Amino acid sequence: MVTVAEVWFWPQREGEGLAAAAASLAHTMGARTVAVVFGPQQQVQWAADEVLYWPYIGLESGTAIAAGLAHLVKERRPSALLLPASPLGSEVGARVAAHIGASFVGPCLRLDHSGKGRILALRPAFGCRASCWLEVWGEGPVVVTLSLESLRSRRLSGSPGRVTEIRDEVLPVAPRGRMVGIYALKPEDMDVGEADVVVAGGRGMGGKDGFQLLWELASYLGGTVGATRPAVDAGWAPKERQIGSSGRIISPKLYLACGISGASQHLVGMRGAQEVIAINTDPGAPIFSLATLGLLGDARQVLQAVLERLSLMARPQGSSPPFLPPSTWPGKVMVCLSAGPDPESLVGYEKGEGVPFVLGPADASALALALKVKGTDKYLWAVAVGGEEMEGPLRLALALGAQGALLVGTPAGEMDVLATAYLLAQTAQELRPDLVLCGDRSLQGGTGAVGWQLAHILSWPCVAHVVDASLSDGALWTIAWAEGGRRVLIESSLPAVLMAREGAVSLPYPSVRKQIKARAQPIIRKVPSGPGHGSRGLKVSSLGPPKPMRLGFYQVEESPWPWQRVAALLGGGRPSSGLVTGDPETLAFHLLEFLTSRGLLAPPKK
Known part of the structure; x- marks a missing residue:
């Protein structure tokens, strides 16, 4: 346990920008900065008061990196851990937060300190039509991802401080799928x-x-x-x-x-x-x-x-990835839905009032993919966490062919993504599905963390940014998006969690007759006793106009x-x-x- 507050960062992408962001936050807190570097033959070049170097963890697995970071964070208990909001950085941050029961915030544009021991994070809201300051309260570390655009213009001069080599054994990691092929489109x-x-x-x-x-x-x-x-x-x-x-x-x-x-x-x-x-x-x-x-x-x-x-x-x-045939494996599918304020509506955004809630694009892809995987011989549960604003998406799922709908109410107090993941994990343990689907980011928060944290809690393999899937002979075949215009074919065991990519699958619109029938179908309501975890809480301290990030190569003054x-x-x-x-x-x-x-x-x- 350290006696001086520390701000950690993992320089997987935009390392100079992360070092500058960590130094800025540490200065407001009176803390020191620590860079964490993994992998053999890595250059320890980041400006920080200390560098933790663990050469025995490879960089090919987000689960291994998350396990290593969580191990170090549990020992040293820093105030904050900063990561880039890249695909790998988002996965690692979500898994670390689930490992240690910490709050996860991202992708953020800026960080500050309230002077009362609380970290403030500026994040887009309402589909990037507004911005909000989140106040993180409670004990323990907070895990934050910072948008790549906000990091690219930041620089920090200096040399690395004392290098501490970690010689601990490589930790066991959660199961993951097997990559079968990579296709450059x-x-x-x-x-x-x-x-x-x-x-x-x-x-x-x-x-x-x-x-x-x-x-x-x-x-x-x-x-x-x-x-x-x-x-x-x-x-x-x-x-x-x-x-x-x-x-x-x-x-x-x-x-x-x-x-x-x-x-x-x-x-x-x-x-x-x-x-x-x-x-x-x-x-x-x-x-x-x-x-x-x-x-x-x-x-x-x-x-x-x-x-x-x-x-x-x-x-x-x-090349093009192979065509996945229709699913032939009988089983049960669970799709997790979330809604957020309609990005096309700005009415009442200052207080979050008067804005209609709609199904997010990634959640729509998850529902469409669940309907495709389900076929005609599987039972599909549509599950949502929240209040009455979630009834519309659940009714839509029923109209499109879901056999059951479950609305999990939220306990009193502020909810964060880890609390949502725990509630969904409890529901999955009760329903016992073979496959759980969700969007790769929500419309309201956009963290993309719930799927990774749900898979971590259940100890199931997880595939993100999925554009197609098929169940066959007890195996799960998925085609996922990868950076650089590529597609990846992955084979996974069941049960598993899939995170559908926004816009990957078009969601059909139900007929009027099916909509009327869905209104008469029951929605099961479940009220949990609590979120089931001990992470720090999040509180929205203010809402305001959207804050631009970086236009081109220079910073533009904030304007609404x-x-x-x-x-x-x-x-x-x-x-x-x-x-x-x-x-x-x-x-x-x-x-x-x-x-x-x-x-x-x-x-x-x-």
């Missing part, structure tokens, strides 16, 4: 919101033949194609690939803007890009103010020169309305380091050199 099969590399085109591409150049380049880079609204309106690209305020808002690692001037509506859509390459004939185009690399030239001619050089290389071949954020965006950006000029061949060489330096291509041939 073709550009046309990849969603524009999930790609690490987006090659986007505007009016400067001149037509569909110009967009064909974008598709060819995207196939070499393992990315996909996006478009501006004028390009979509002209019929050069489908509507689902439109980027901007009236389309998709994306956060790729690399955004290649070809023939795009940078209208304000478009800049809002690509604000989360880590790096931007811009190709345009207008030296005054606003897009250049955000560009890491700016090429002054005709985008079509530059891309033709690039593709001519790339034609000497082998083009990566995308979109037009003010756009004005700040257009008022200035990252100073351009100068545009690269020359003939198309010269510009193509600079572009290939940049892509090679980022590991996207083999060294170009001169």
Whole structure:
């Protein structure tokens, strides 16, 4: 047990930003910072007062990392543990919180200290249409994930302090599925919101033949194609690939803007890009103010020169995951539903009043996937934790084919995600399903922690970001989303927990006759005696307008309305380091050199 307060962080992603966030919180608390590093041959480079280095835990398993972190946290009892809100960071944070019975908060934009021994966390609310400060009270550590966008602009200079090597044995971990195959999707099969590399085109591409150049380049880079609204309106690209305020808002690692001037509506859509390459004939185009690399030239001619050089290389071949047949294994399925304030409604958001509650997109995918897995020979239970606002989603599940609906009431006092996970685990132990499904994030909190914590409590394998599933011969086959536009085929034993990815499966709409029939069906109500765990509590201390994260490469002043954020965006950006000029061949060489330096291509041939 330490006598001085400590703030820990695990630098899996955006390590410099996490170190800066930990130092800032520690300064307000009068605490010291500790970095925790796992894996053999890892560089201990993070600025912290102390580094805990455990070389015997591999980085391939979130369950092993969570077990190691929980073991260390139980021994030292830090005030807070900070992690990145990446897929792996979110899993590890949720599992650690379940291990030690701690509150889990995330993804957060900022942390502060109340001066009364309580940590304050700023987090999006109401589908990112508002923001709220959460106050964490009670004894023990708090586990926090910080959004990657909020970390990218933060830096902390300094050198690592004392390094303490952990020589404890590797701890036993929870069961997990077996990875059977990884499939890199073709550009046309990849969603524009999930790609690490987006090659986007505007009016400067001149037509569909110009967009064909974008598709060819995207196939070499393992990315996909996006478009501006004028390009979509002209019929050069489908509507689902439109980027901007009236389309998709994306956060790729690399955004290649070809023939795009940078209208304000478009800049809002690509604000989360880590790096931007811009190709345009207008030296005054606003897009250049955000560009890491700016090429002054005709985008079509530059891309033709690039593709001519790339034609000497082998083009990566995308593949599609196998088709999963309909489920043939009889059993019982349980789907966990949650509702949140309608993101399209801003009425009364200051007090949480007057806002209709709707089924979240990820929960809708979970329900649709549960109906698919259930087929005609399985019993489907629809379960929700909450009050009367959950009756609508349960009635919807009954209308679509669920045989039973159960509403678990919440005990008096504030509820957090771990309390919800415990209530769902108790319900699963009573219903004894073969498979439990939930969304990979809720509409209201968006932590994505309940599924991981539910699996931890039950000691079941868990697969996240599922887009398809099938039960066959006592085994569970799933296809899951992975970063970089990939799909993973996983085989798991039963029973298991699946976390459905938002938008993966379309939820059908029931007929009026089925809706009327569902209204007459009973909903079983269960009132538990308590949440069944001893985590710290969460209290909403204030609600307010949405707080923007990072637009492009710089921090924009907080402002409540979109037009003010756009004005700040257009008022200035990252100073351009100068545009690269020359003939198309010269510009193509600079572009290939940049892509090679980022590991996207083999060294170009001169």
